[in-house]
Amino acid sequence: MANPKRKTSKGRRNRRRSHDALSRPASSICPECSEPKRPHNICAKCGSYKGKEVVQIEEAAV
Numbered sequence: 001m002a003n004p005k006r007k008t009s010k011g012r013r014n015r016r017r018s019h020d021a022l023s024r025p026a027s028s029i030c031p032e033c034s035e036p037k038r039p040h041n042i043c044a045k046c047g048s049y050k051g052k053e054v055v056q057i058e059e060a061a062v
Contacts, residue, residue: 027036033046042048047055 026039028039029035030037030043030046030048031051032048033043035043035045037043037045042054045057047053047057
């Protein structure tokens with residue numbers, strides 16, 4: 001069975017892992033309420049999509 005001849009250095013290991021970082025999910029600004037939202041999705045804050053109210057959002061009691 002094959003075994004490594006030498007220990008993999010930290011630098012070589014880290015260079016190999018340089019592309020493994022997670023990127024932030026895309027977001028856009030809702031034109032109705034100016035809150036951040038996922039693109040091509042209904043706004044969770046106001047319930048609108050493409051300028052039309054699609055879902056009725058009830059205000060939480062404080």
